[in-house]
Structures are given as C-alpha cells and as structure tokens.
Amino acid sequence: MDSLSDSKTSPSNDDSSCFTEAQEAFGVLLLSFKNKPDDSKPYDRSGTFRFLDLPRELRDRIYYYSLYRPQPYHYRRALAPFVKTYYPDHIVVNPIQPASGWNKNDGSHVTLFxxxxxxxxxxxEAFCSFNTFNISAKRELDGILRLFPQKPAGSIQRIRLTFRNFIWRRTWxxxxxxxxxxxxISESRLAKEYFPSLRECVCAWYTSEQEFEQNGGVSVSAISYEEKVDIITDWMKFWCNQYHMVPPKWLKVEYQSYQCEYVKSLEEVFANALERCKKEVHDNSPLDLEESGQKWLEEYWEEHTRGKRQTRCAQSQDLRACASQLHLNP
Incomplete structure (x- = not known):
C-alpha cells in the first residue's frame, strides 16, 4: 500500500516542482497567462473627428496633400466637349479643369469641399495657392484675364503662360x-494687375535653336557656363533698355523642347541670367521723384519764381500808382 501511494503521489510532486522552477525562472509571466483575460467591448468609432480643432498650419498641410497636383490646371472660358467627356468631375470653378494625369475615379477633393x-x-484658398493654372491666350491676354472669375483671382499665386516666336496676336x-x-515682361506685369497675390508667373517658351541663335543674335556654343550666363545677361539688358522695360521679380522662364534638346539645356543658364538681369536693370533704372529730390527742386523753384512774380507785380502796381498821380497832379 505504501508503495502504491508513493507511486501515485510522485507525479504530482514532480509537476509542482517543475512549475515552481518555471515560476522562479520566468517570474510572474506564467501567472499573467494562467487566467484568460476578460473580453472587452469592441471599440465603436464612426471615423469622424473634430477637424477644425486642429491648428491652421496642420489643416493647410492636409489641404496640400489632398488638393495639390504637380501638373497645372487649364483655365477655359467654356467647357469643351473633350473636357465634358473625359473630365466630368471639375474642380470648384467650371472653367478650371485638371491637366492630363488626373485620376477620374478620385473624388476625395469633392468630398472635402x-x-x-x-x-x-x-x-x-489652399487650392488656389498651391496649384499652378495654365492660361491659354490665343488672342489678347487682357481680354481673357478681364473675364477671369474674381474670387479665385484674388487667391491664385502661380500661373503659366505660353509663348512662341511666331504668334497670331495683332498686338505682338x-x-x-x-x-x-x-x-x-509685358504680360507678366499685366497678370499682376489681375492676380494681386501672384508670386510666380511661369512663361513656357517654345523656341528652336535657329530662332534663338540666328534671329536672336546669340551664340553660346563651345563656351563655358559663366560665359553663357554673361552673354545672355548682356542680351537681356540690351533689349530691356531698347524696350524701356524692367523684368519683374515674379517672372520665370521655362524652355520647352522644340526640334532639339539643346534649347532645353539652356533653361538653367537663362534662369541665372534672368535673375542677374533683374538686379542690374533695376539698379540702373531711374529713381523715383521723391527719392531723387527732383520733386523737391521743382516745388522749391516754383515757390521761388512765384515770389519773384509777386514782387514784380507789386513794383508794377506802385509804378502805375505813381504815374496816375503824376497824370492827375501835373
């Protein structure tokens, strides 16, 4: 009997000893997994949150990721049949349409608005500030901008105009x-009048190597980078003086590859030359009348001559009075 009782109790003793050794090795880990945790209620969330409680900087960043597109938007005075067919989800204003590459199935921007x-x-405001708008002007740009919607015009900061050497406008x-x-230069300044918040006016120039070098009289082949910048800067300054124009600070020129990639490679050179031309031509331009003192000299000279005229008038009146007295009392 004793042997049987010992044989029955020995496995339980072994199990307890194993559990004790594991408990000493792993600490309270075994105790934490011994009992099954209680089932918690599922988290009920509708997906909404207080968006307006976020800081304005964070909200603008969210607007940027939702509404910004790298390709410019095209402005049209009327919806073309092509646009109605392939771009049914226009953005905010009917004449403003997305460029190629827009995902037609993405309706997040409509939900946001x-x-x-x-x-x-x-x-x-974020949509107008972050994106670039391409304005095609087959006729006078003034007439197209005059009919531009006033509400987006006050917030737009970047536009894109197209230029070619041969154009059919009668004003050119x-x-x-x-x-x-x-x-x-002329149309970028004109655009500033209709877009008061304009910060960048990109002029896409479609030109060729023959037009730029032969008709323009500029040859920048087989010379260093600095010499190219100097030559194009002198060319800009010469024609700015001829036309009596000063390039504005918001003007930016982008070369478009036409017939050759050589003209496209001049884009960086032309950009550096344009920035230098803006500084040098602006410094050499005539000063304002208030700054130069010319207006003060004109006012001073007018007062000085006015005093002389008053003195002469007084002297002439005295002479006439004396003459009348002499005539009356001979």
Missing part, C-alpha cells in the same frame, strides 16, 4: 526672340 462652409473656404509687333522676351 462639401464638408462645411468653413472647410470649403479654407480648402478653396515683333516675332523674334527679343520680341518674345519683351512680351513676357
């Missing part, structure tokens, strides 16, 4: 490279 009036206003008198450059 329809959330609330405040979010619509903030998203609309010089179909050469220097004429195109002068027209870029």
């Amino acid at each position: 329809m959330t609330s009036p405040q979010i619509y206003q903030e998203a609309f 008198r010089n179909n050469t490279s220097e004429g195109s450059f002068a027209q870029m």
Whole structure:
C-alpha cells in the first residue's frame, strides 16, 4: 500500500516542482497567462473627428496633400466637349479643369469641399495657392484675364503662360526672340494687375535653336557656363533698355523642347541670367521723384519764381500808382 501511494503521489510532486522552477525562472509571466483575460467591448468609432480643432498650419498641410497636383490646371472660358467627356468631375470653378494625369475615379477633393462652409473656404484658398493654372491666350491676354472669375483671382499665386516666336496676336509687333522676351515682361506685369497675390508667373517658351541663335543674335556654343550666363545677361539688358522695360521679380522662364534638346539645356543658364538681369536693370533704372529730390527742386523753384512774380507785380502796381498821380497832379 505504501508503495502504491508513493507511486501515485510522485507525479504530482514532480509537476509542482517543475512549475515552481518555471515560476522562479520566468517570474510572474506564467501567472499573467494562467487566467484568460476578460473580453472587452469592441471599440465603436464612426471615423469622424473634430477637424477644425486642429491648428491652421496642420489643416493647410492636409489641404496640400489632398488638393495639390504637380501638373497645372487649364483655365477655359467654356467647357469643351473633350473636357465634358473625359473630365466630368471639375474642380470648384467650371472653367478650371485638371491637366492630363488626373485620376477620374478620385473624388476625395469633392468630398472635402462639401464638408462645411468653413472647410470649403479654407480648402478653396489652399487650392488656389498651391496649384499652378495654365492660361491659354490665343488672342489678347487682357481680354481673357478681364473675364477671369474674381474670387479665385484674388487667391491664385502661380500661373503659366505660353509663348512662341511666331504668334497670331495683332498686338505682338515683333516675332523674334527679343520680341518674345519683351512680351513676357509685358504680360507678366499685366497678370499682376489681375492676380494681386501672384508670386510666380511661369512663361513656357517654345523656341528652336535657329530662332534663338540666328534671329536672336546669340551664340553660346563651345563656351563655358559663366560665359553663357554673361552673354545672355548682356542680351537681356540690351533689349530691356531698347524696350524701356524692367523684368519683374515674379517672372520665370521655362524652355520647352522644340526640334532639339539643346534649347532645353539652356533653361538653367537663362534662369541665372534672368535673375542677374533683374538686379542690374533695376539698379540702373531711374529713381523715383521723391527719392531723387527732383520733386523737391521743382516745388522749391516754383515757390521761388512765384515770389519773384509777386514782387514784380507789386513794383508794377506802385509804378502805375505813381504815374496816375503824376497824370492827375501835373
């Protein structure tokens, strides 16, 4: 009997000893997994949150990731049949249409604009500020910008215009490279009048090597980078003085590859030369009348001559009085 009882109790003793050794080795780990945890209620979330409680900087960043597109948007005065067929989900304003590469199945921007009036206003300003708008002007640019919607025009900061050496506008008198450059300066300043928040006016220039070098009189082949910048800077300064124009600070020129990639490679050179031309031509321009003192001299000279005239008038009146007295009392 004793042997049987010992044989029955020995396995339980071994199990308890094993459990004790494991408990000493792993600490309270075994105790934590001994009992099954209670089932908690599933987390009920509708997916909404207080978006307007976020800081405005964070909201603008969210608007940027939701509404920004690297390709420019095209502005049209009317919806073309092609646009109605392939781009049915236009953005905010009917004439403003997305460029190629837009995902037609993505409707997140529409949902964002329809959330609330405040979010619509903030998203609309962000949409106009972050994106670039391509304005095609087959006729006079002034007439097209005059009909541009006033609400987005106050918030747009980046536009894109297209230029070619040969154009069919009747106001363009010089179909050469220097004429195109002068027209870029003129129309970029005109755009600033209709877009008060404009920070960047990109002029996409479709030109060729023959037009730029032969008709423009500029040859930049087989020379160093600095010499190219100097030559193009002198070319810009010469024609700015000829046309009496100063390139604005928001003007930017991008070369478009046409017939050859050589002209496209001049884009960086032209950009550096344009920045240098902006500084040098602006410094050499005549000062304002208030700064130069010319207006003060004119006012001083006018007062000085006015005093002389008053003195002469007084002297002439005295002489006439004396003459009348002499005539009456001979």
